[in-house]
Amino acid sequence: MPVLIAVVALVGTLCTLNLVLTLGVVKRLREHTELLGAVQGDPVSLEVGAEVGEFDTSTVGGEPLVRELLSGPVLFGFFSPTCEPCKDKLPRFVEYARREPGGRSSVVATVVGDADSASGFVAELGQVAHVVVEDPGGAMGTALGIRAFPSVLRADRDAAGRLVVVDDDVALSRPTTLTA
Structure with missing residues (x-):
């Protein structure tokens, strides 16, 4: 017991x-x-309706890229080579960008990191987008208020001619819509 x-x-x-x-x-x-x-x-980027800030940079191909040169709807993608979700989302972004109505001229992709580690991303993105490589806090990331990676958003000109964010979380699984 x-x-x-x-x-x-x-x-x-x-x-x-x-x-x-x-x-x-x-x-x-x-x-x-x-x-x-x-x-x-x-928020991880500018919210819908917010104006895209000023930026003056150049692509990896040496083309100048400033806010005033962007006329119609623009798809922006921000990636970092040290970010695992970026590596997963990159192929979907490339496929989505390939179907953009404005083609390569309406897509801007920014890779945040050093040029050596960004080379793989640049090679893939260069087929479908104007590619910018910059350090954290660079011109593109600052202009669009990017605080997390990956970030995909769309901007367009409003009635006053300002470049504003029209979608702050583009769903890459949806097909792009062709405008007439």
């Missing part, structure tokens, strides 16, 4: 310890959920 009492006491103690640890894990998960909610609440 004393052995049975000891076993029951041990099982009771283990159950109590398990309950305390489980409550601690639940508390931590709630804290992490709040932290992630705060991060997800921050």
Whole structure:
């Protein structure tokens, strides 16, 4: 009988310890959920309706690229070679950009990182877009308020002639729409 009492006491103690640890894990998960909610609440780029800032840069091919040269709808993509989700999204972006109504002239892709590590991205993107390679905080990223990678957005001229964001999260799985 004393052995049975000891076993029951041990099982009771283990159950109590398990309950305390489980409550601690639940508390931590709630804290992490709040932290992630705060991060997800921050926009990762300019929001719809915001004007694209000034930029003056050049593509990897040496072509000048300034805001005033962009006339119609423009698809912008921002990638980083050190970002795993960027590597996954890159082929979908290239395929989507290939079907853009304005062709290569209406697509601008920015690779954030050093030229050596960006070379693979540049080779793929160069087929369908004007490609810019810049350091973090560069002209393109600043002009479009980019805070996370990958980011894909679309801008167009409004009635006043300003280049504004019309879609701040382009769904690459949807087909592009041809405008008449």
